[in-house]
Amino acid sequence: MARNTQVTADHNAPPVTQILAQFVATHPGYLAGGWSAAVDHEAHRTFMNWLGCAVGAAHHEAADAALAAVNMLQPAAQATLPGRSEKVDMASAALINGITSHTFDFDDTHLKTIIHPAGPVASAVMALAEHTGASGRALIDALVIGIDVSCRVGNAMYPDHYDRGWHITGSTGTLGAAAACARLLGLDTQQTAMALGIAASQPVGMREQFGTMTKPFHPGAAARAGLMSALLASKGFTASPRALEAPRGMMQTVSTKNDWTEITSELGQRFEISFNSYKPFACG
Template structure:
């Protein structure tokens, strides 16, 4: 699915994170990290992944890992019957190996390599998955896709699965921090290029790799960066997290049989970081392991569109619900916005659901009419709805100095002359205003409805919430297929 320019979104996302500036790219005059910072980076990370125990994870980190997993399963089910996945399934099915693992929301079974790829693709199709806002990495796609496929082939306890998921997310986000934003700015899709490390680390942990084998797994992952931003706007975009899942799993399997690599593939002079980025801050990878958790900063999109429109949708939904507004009551909707809003989402008359994702006019109108901003609100049906189309013409966004990318000021003028106002500082879904568990469940149901029966949806959600207590994590995958 096409996406709005990610570099532009970075400013909005980063500003929404308190304290993230401390880990931003250094100014040109700042000295580089010294040689000591680049010593044994790959091995230090490998040792941590091999040794870190579930018992060592703070409860809030375990909880966020569970929420990450629930959100990922929901978006993977939601994308399971999109044309993108239909094409991929048809293309790969004749070449699949043994039917070792299933696909969420579908009945086909594939070998674990292809299953990991296809579930990774499905989870990213709507651009509705989790987001580590500091790097714009979508962490769960590469990691969860790889290890859930593995868990179907060789039983894994839910406790071990959740530990591996958190360690995988931690690995990819820390590596992403080390090269962001320079690596991203030149055109790499960081979800794929960093995600492969997360998939390798998580799969390797479940396979019981030794420290040396984990070093090799990370090295083999470094040899498989995937994803260019030029692919945004095509099926290729969701290919990237899917392929990162497969590549990471591939790396771990090879390393488990002692397929070797360099011991410094992340930090060496001709290694991953120096080859694909002009910024390398290895402290982001090694410092605070086991005490500072990037996995705890994961966020979840409440709306199926670009981040810059989220504050306006949030304001519209709040005012609609609080005042029981109907479209005929609304004379005009004024928005004070940051310049990025019109620059990235200024389509006044979208013709398709996809174009609606790039229209602040549609986003506000559909939120006021339907009280939501999910995938159904960015469909062809919603864009062509005459009531929504008429209300789009009453939305008036104005670029206003002082309004930050994560903010909006909305004023609705009613037909009787009254006005309603709402200012949003941090939209729902941000780190400062995270989605609640109930929000995540509503999102899950909205995505899965029409694909799985209601009872099955509830069963899958219950298993996700209880992942840490399951005897067999593969039960989640088996529960989420079409029968």
């Protein structure tokens, strides 16, 4: 007997796609008082931790294999791969940097959800920022915003989403990467909503893949998908304006738990990057 998906669907969910889009597009950056010095300090720690992880695995066999695969596409030299001499297109750089940052499992951890938020988000904005010539300040601002989107969505769905087999770093990371890239590109609220909507159709990662090269592929694929979502939106590509919260949207499709207040509560006042942690050892 087919399951009736309408039984548990929340048809009165708040418009969180639009709420997040407005936050991403309009919240002031650090220099305009958007968040505290403590939050900004944590953003710099998060970025440096991500960079160290990516450099550390730059010549791992997974990185070699991924680079060999993307080079078959003959990518243009748009972005650097930390720890390597090669340059590739920015989407491929987002992919490979996401892979290397998660290969040794030393990357940052948002303890409430066990999301590794920098992998998808930093990998995407680093590649885009290099290609567009964005400043370091703009990159850090985008990182804070993107991680907030990723972790707030994760807060709303955890633990149900994770328990049913999704690798939450990849699935929410696609949204965080899209938000961060939309921010870096200066997209308006409507365009940002489209970027989030496009990303919502691309959640990445199953826990079955843990222990293989495909586990670190998840944050890399999420970074690439998020970057492409923002680029598509910047050119007028459209998506559902309720792609996250609709009964057949991403969140209600991949999780029976959706605590919408985890997204809306203290948005722009409490930043999830403040709850990031760093591993002295590559273990849980």
